Amino acid sequence: ANLVLLGPPGAGKGTQARMLEEQFGLVQLSTGDLLRAAVAAGTEAGRAAKAVMEAGDLVSDAIVIAILRDRLAEPDCAKGVILDGFPRTTVQAEALDGLLAEIGHGIRSAISLEVDDAAMVARISGRYTCGGCGEGYHDSFKVPNVAGICDKCGGTEMKRRADDNAETVEQRLRAYHAQTAPLISYYESRGVLARVDAMAEIEAVARELNAIVAKAV
Ligand code: AP5
Ligand code: ZN
Numbered sequence: 001a002n003l004v005l006l007g008p009p010g011a012g013k014g015t016q017a018r019m020l021e022e023q024f025g026l027v028q029l030s031t032g033d034l035l036r037a038a039v040a041a042g043t044e045a046g047r048a049a050k051a052v053m054e055a056g057d058l059v060s061d062a063i064v065i066a067i068l069r070d071r072l073a074e075p076d077c078a079k080g081v082i083l084d085g086f087p088r089t090t091v092q093a094e095a096l097d098g099l100l101a102e103i104g105h106g107i108r109s110a111i112s113l114e115v116d117d118a119a120m121v122a123r124i125s126g127r128y129t130c131g132g133c134g135e136g137y138h139d140s141f142k143v144p145n146v147a148g149i150c151d152k153c154g155g156t157e158m159k160r161r162a163d164d165n166a167e168t169v170e171q172r173l174r175a176y177h178a179q180t181a182p183l184i185s186y187y188e189s190r191g192v193l194a195r196v197d198a199m200a201e202i203e204a205v206a207r208e209l210n211a212i213v214a215k216a217v
Contacts, residue, residue, distance in 0.1 A: 001026075001080045001105075001108035001109070001216050001217045002080055002081050002083070002100060002105055002106070002107050002108060003020075003026070003080075003081070003082045003083065003107070003108060003109050003110070003111065003213065003216060004082075004083045004086075004087070004096075004107055004109075004110040004111070004187070005017055005082060005083065005084050005085075005111055005113065006110055006111065006112045006113065006180070006183060006184060006187070007112060007113030007114070007115065007198060008115060008117065008120055008172075008173055008176040008177075008180075009120060009124060009169060009172040009173060009176065010115070010119075010120035010121075010123035010124040010127075010169070011113035011114075011115045011120070011198050012113055012115075012123075012198050012202065012205060013030075013084045013085060013113060014028075014030060014032075014033075014084055014085075014136055015136050015142075015202060016113070016202075016205060016206060016209055017030065017082045017084040018134075018135070018136070019206050019209075020082050020209060020210075020213055021082060023210060023213075024080075024213055024214075024217055025079060025080075026079065026080045026081060026082050026217070027076050027077050027079065027080070027081045027082070028081075028082050028084055029068070029071060029072070029077070029081045029082065029083050029084065029086065030084040030085050030086075031064055031067065031068060031083075031084075031085045031086040031088075032084075032085045033134075034067050034068070034071060035049050035053060035059060035064070035067065036053075036161075038067065039053070045063045045066070045067060048060075048063060049063060053162075053163055054162055054163055054168065055168065055171060056163060056167075056168040056169070056170070056171030056172040056174075056175060057171065057175055058088055058089065058175050058179060061089055061091045061092055061095070064086065064088075064092060065091075065092060065095045068086055068096075068099070069099055072099055072103075078103075080105075080217065083096070087180075087183060088176075088179060088180045088183075089179050089180065089183075090182060090183065090186060093183055093186050093187075107187070107190075107192055108192065108216040108217075109192050109194055109212060109213070109216040110183075110187035110192050110193050110194070111193075111194045111195075111196055111209065111212060111213075112184050112187075112193060112194070112195045112196065113196055113198035113205070114195055114196065114197055114198055114199075115198045115199050116199060117173055119199065120169065120173060121166060121169050121170075122140075123138065123141065124164050124169050125164060125165070125166065125169070126138045126139035126140055126141065127139075127160070127161070127164055128158045128159060128160050129158065129159050129160075129161075130150040130152065130153060130155045130157070130158060130159075131155060131157035131158065131159045132150060132153045132154075132155025132157060133150060133152050133153040133155060135150055135151065135152045135153070137158070141202070142202060194212045196208045196209060196212070
């Protein structure tokens with residue numbers, strides 16, 4: 001089954017998508033991760049996206065849809081995907097419906113992670129990630145068992161994102177409310193929306209999500 005995770009920056013989309021991937025054998029597709037890989041590789045799309053991402057604005061629909069289309073065409077996606085950070089505009093949502101119709105599967109469930117904006121700055125400014133395996137951590141809310149050492153892979157190289165600073169977060173939240181929040185009613189009107197209280201602790205959010213996804217897969 002194909003699932004969409006909706007929610008503002010810091011809502012926990014990446015954290016929960018990785019847990020769902022392990023639990024249900026689905027593939028996590030994060031357009032943020034795909035774009036950061038394109039920036040690091042210096043591709044044409046990456047060069048166009050870099051400054052836009054650093055400003056906290058949305059990368060153009062054309063670039064993001066092209067990147068997602070290529071990734072969705074890879075064979076591992078046939079077992080079902082968890083879309084994390086896509087779609088973010090109505091144009092992207094309509095393009096996604098078209099891409100999935102081509103392979104004969106629609107969106108089974110779109111899950112909105114509901115949070116207070118005010119808490120998101122603290123979540124994002126404390127975030128860091130393992131450079132070895134991509135596992136996400138937080139200075140206060142999710143610390144490794146042994147300080148500085150990744151629980152998953154034993155790696156010690158931790159990274160912080162260039163756009164995880166207070167000013168950029170404010171712009172990312174504005175972009176979310178202006179361009180992405182309308183997708184909640186887009187999916188509600190299609191009868192596939194579920195809402196989850198994502199202010200709860202990570203494990204509690206995961207339990208709620210598992211119950212929803214178990215019915216959808
Ligand atoms: P992207 O990488 O998608 O970033 P984002 O949407 O801003 O989301 P985040 O990764 O910041 O947050 P998250 O919800 O995954 O939270 P996380 O789980 O890490 O996009 C980056 C940029 O790329 C965009 O600004 C745009 O420019 C571009 N882009 C990407 N996709 C695009 C598209 N489709 N169209 C156009 N442009 C696009 O959690 C955050 C922190 O909180 C972590 O430290 C975590 O440990 C902690 N945490 C998680 N859950 C909880 C909890 N329940 N309680 C306490 N702490 C928690
Ligand atoms: Zn790791």
